[in-house]
Amino acid sequence: MKHHQKKRPPTAKNDDRSQLSRRNFLRMGIGALSALALLEVGGASLLFMKPRSLEGEFGGLVKAGPVDSFPSGSVVEFPDGRFFLVRSLEGGFLAVYRRCTHLGCSVNWEPDQNRFFCPCHASSFDLHGDVENPPAPRALDTFPVQITDGQVIVDTGRAQSRDTFTQEQLVYA
Ligand code: FES
Structure with a gap:
């Protein structure tokens, strides 16, 4: 007798987990992007502040x-x-x-x-x-x-x- 192994549909639990990990992944991605954005803002403000750093030196x-x-x-x-x-x-x-x-x-x-x-x-x-x-x-x-x-x-x-x-x-x- 042939046993048909039925593929079990993913349980709700499994499904949740994969969704969760996808969500986590997205969150991580967003986190990384935010970090990048922060770095850029930081970099921009450093550039903005550059003239101040010339205080005491030629050019300031x-x-x-x-x-x-x-x-x-x-x-x-x-x-x-x-x-x-x-x-x-x-x-x-x-x-x-x-x-x-x-x-x-x-x-x-x-x-x-x-x-x-x-x-x-x-x-x-x-x-x-x-x-x-x-x-x-x-x-x-x-x-x-x-x-x-x-x-x-x-x-x-x-x-x-x-x-x-x-x-x-x-x-x-
Ligand atoms: S005399 Fe000063 S550079 Fe020529």
Whole structure:
């Protein structure tokens, strides 16, 4: 006698389990997608916050220090901010970009000569960044200076070009 083995239809229990696992799988998929989305949002906010991370570095706001720490007639270099903070004899501030206006080499401050000097083609500039000797075609660029709560802050994200120095460029506390 032939035994017909009837295939048993899946029990409700089995069916539930497979549905459950499908559901779990879907849930996991959704979970993974949400995690990805979160990562993306996180990444986007990191990108969004990037300008803040430039604080103190070139391209961002640099806190130079308290007004009183810069005597009149002084020049202080901020290598990371790529500028020199000049305090004129009258007490006004000027942030001078170190990039030579000839072909972009970095100028040095020479205190004994009271000048900025470019080692590439020997341009020189006075205390305010005005050209003393060509080939530089114009004064060194500057960065906006603001004084907040007695602190000198320089915005190295906005280089300002100028032909020559004028008194209005000085910022007073
Ligand atoms: S790059 Fe400064 S003088 Fe030429």
